[in-house]
Amino acid sequence: MAVTTRRADAQRNIAAILTAAAECLTRDPAASTSEIAKAAGVGRVTLYGHFPSRAELVDAVFVQAIATGEQTLGQVDLTGDPRDALARLIESSWQLVDQYRALLLAAQDALPPGRVQELHADPMARVERLLERGRAEGVFRTDLPTSWLVSVMHNVMHGAAGEIQAGRITSEQAAPYITATLLGAFAPA
Amino acid sequence: MAVTTRRADAQRNIAAILTAAAECLTRDPAASTSEIAKAAGVGRVTLYGHFPSRAELVDAVFVQAIATGEQTLGQVDLTGDPRDALARLIESSWQLVDQYRALLLAAQDALPPGRVQELHADPMARVERLLERGRAEGVFRTDLPTSWLVSVMHNVMHGAAGEIQAGRITSEQAAPYITATLLGAFAPA
DNA sequence: CTCTTGTCGAACACCAGTGTACGAGTTACG
DNA sequence: CGTAACTCGTACACTGGTGTTCGACAAGAG
Numbered sequence: 310m311a312v313t314t315r316r317a318d319a320q321r322n323i324a325a326i327l328t329a330a331a332e333c334l335t336r337d338p339a340a341s342t343s344e345i346a347k348a349a350g351v352g353r354v355t356l357y358g359h360f361p362s363r364a365e366l367v368d369a370v371f372v373q374a375i376a377t378g379e380q381t382l383g384q385v386d387l388t389g390d391p392r393d394a395l396a397r398l399i400e401s402s403w404q405l406v407d408q409y410r411a412l413l414l415a416a417q418d419a420l421p422p423g424r425v426q427e428l429h430a431d432p433m434a435r436v437e438r439l440l441e442r443g444r445a446e447g448v449f450r451t452d453l454p455t456s457w458l459v460s461v462m463h464n465v466m467h468g469a470a471g472e473i474q475a476g477r478i479t480s481e482q483a484a485p486y487i488t489a490t491l492l493g494a495f496a497p498a
Numbered sequence: 499m500a501v502t503t504r505r506a507d508a509q510r511n512i513a514a515i516l517t518a519a520a521e522c523l524t525r526d527p528a529a530s531t532s533e534i535a536k537a538a539g540v541g542r543v544t545l546y547g548h549f550p551s552r553a554e555l556v557d558a559v560f561v562q563a564i565a566t567g568e569q570t571l572g573q574v575d576l577t578g579d580p581r582d583a584l585a586r587l588i589e590s591s592w593q594l595v596d597q598y599r600a601l602l603l604a605a606q607d608a609l610p611p612g613r614v615q616e617l618h619a620d621p622m623a624r625v626e627r628l629l630e631r632g633r634a635e636g637v638f639r640t641d642l643p644t645s646w647l648v649s650v651m652h653n654v655m656h657g658a659a660g661e662i663q664a665g666r667i668t669s670e671q672a673a674p675y676i677t678a679t680l681l682g683a684f685a686p687a
Numbered sequence: 688c689t690c691t692t693g694t695c696g697a698a699c700a701c702c703a704g705t706g707t708a709c710g711a712g713t714t715a716c717g
Numbered sequence: 718c719g720t721a722a723c724t725c726g727t728a729c730a731c732t733g734g735t736g737t738t739c740g741a742c743a744a745g746a747g
Contacts, residue, residue, distance in 0.1 A: 315722095316714080316715055316716075316721090316722055316723060317714090317715065317716090318713095318714065318715070318722095318723070318724085319715095319722075319723060319724090322723090322724085341703080341704060341705085342704085342705070342706090343704085351724085351725090352724065352725050352726065353706095353725095353726090354707090354708095354724075354725065354726080354727095355723080355724055355725075357705090357706065357707080358723080358724080361706090362705080362706075363704090363705070363706090426664065450682065452678065453675055453678060453679065454666075454667075456661075456666050457661065457666075457667065457675055457679075460657050460658075460660070460661050460666070461654055461657060461679055463657065464653045464654055464656065464657030464660075465650055465653055465654070467653065468649050468650060468652065468653030469649075471649070471653075472645075472646065472649050475615065477643075477645050477646075477649070478643075478646065486642055486646055489641065489642060489687070490642065490646075490650055490683050491683070493639065493682055493683045493684070493685055493687065494679050494680070494682045494683035495682070496682055496685075498678070498682065504692095504693095505691090505692055505693060505744080505745055505746075506744090506745060506746090507692095507693070507694085507743095507744065507745070508692075508693060508694090508745095511693085511694085530733080530734065530735085531734085531735075531736090532734085540694085540695090541694065541695050541696065542695095542696090542736095543694075543695065543696075543697095543737090543738095544693080544694055544695075546735090546736065546737080547693075547694080550736090551735080551736075552734095552735070552736090
C-alpha cells in the first residue's frame, strides 16, 4: 500500500495504541478514546490521526485478536478420534474466549451488525470441519445441522465465562465442564 | 404502603407506561425515556413523576415480565419422566426467552450487576428442582453441578435466539433443536 | 363544587462522549 | 541540517441522552 513510508515513531504509536486499546477494552468494553489514548501514552488527537473513528479502532483490535487466536488454534492437533480432537480444540478455544470475552462485547456494540460474525468465519470453519469429520465417522450426531452444533459450542463457552464472572465456577473447572457437556450434546442419539 | 390512594388516571398512566416500555425495550433495548413516554401517550415529565429514573422503570418492566413468565411456567406439567418434563419446560421457556430476549439486554445494562440474576432466582429454581429429580431417578448426569446444567440450558436457549436473528434457523426449529441438544447434554455418561 | 392530585409542554442544566481545528513544538529521515 | 512527517494540548462544536423546574391547566375524589 501507499503507507509503506511510515515514520518509525508513528508505527510505534500505532502499535502502542493497538495494545493499549486491547487492554482497556478487555477491562471495560465501553472504554473511551481518551482512556485508550492515555493508556497508550499518546494524545487523543494522535489516536484520531491513525484511526478515523472509535469504531475503526475497535475493528482493528478485534481483527488482531482473531488473527493471533487463529494462530494458536492452528497448532491444535485435530487428527485422531474426533472426540479427543474436540476436547483439545475446546481447551485452546476456551483460553481465547475467556481472554477476549469483553473484547467481543466491545466489538458487538461498536461494529456494524454482521461484522463480528464475518470475522469469526475462519475459527467457525475449523470447528465445522472437525464436526463434519466426526459425523462421517459416526461419533457425532447427524440429526442437527452442523452450524447449530457450532453455535451450541460457542454459547456454552461464553456461558462458562458468565458463570466464572458470577463466581459459580472457577477458571480451572471451565474447560472440563465444557468438554463433558459438549461431548454429551454432540453424541449420536 | 401510603400509595394506596392513587388517582384513577395516574394508575392508568402507570400501566400505559409499563406496557409501552415493555414494547419499546423489546424493540430496542436502548430505547430512551422520550420514546417510551411518547409510546405511552404521556409526557416525559409524567413518566418521571412515577418512576424516579430510567433504571427503576426498566426494573419494574423486568419484574413484571418475570412475574407473567413465572405464571406461564407454573402451569407446565413437570411430573412423569423427567426427560419429557424437561421437553415441556423447554417448550414453554423458549417462548418466553424468544419474546423477552431484548428486554433482558436492556435490563443487563441498565440495572446494577447481580440484579438480573437475583430476579431469575425463581425460574432457575424450578429448572433446578426438575434436574435434581432427574438425577435422583438416574436419567440425568450427576458428574456436573446442577447449577452448571441450568446455565447450559439458559445459554443454549439464548444462543438459539441469536441463531434466529442471524437467519440460520427458524423460530419453529428452535424448540426441537434445543430439546434434542439438552437431552443429549444432560444424559448420564 | 371544590380542592387535591396529577398532567402537560417547554425550557434548562448537566454530563459524557465523539470528532475537528489550530498552532506550536518535536522527531525521524535523507 | 533542513524539511516533511508527526505529535501535543487545548479548545471547540456537536450529539443525545438524563433528570429537574416552572407555571398553567385538567381531572378525579369526597
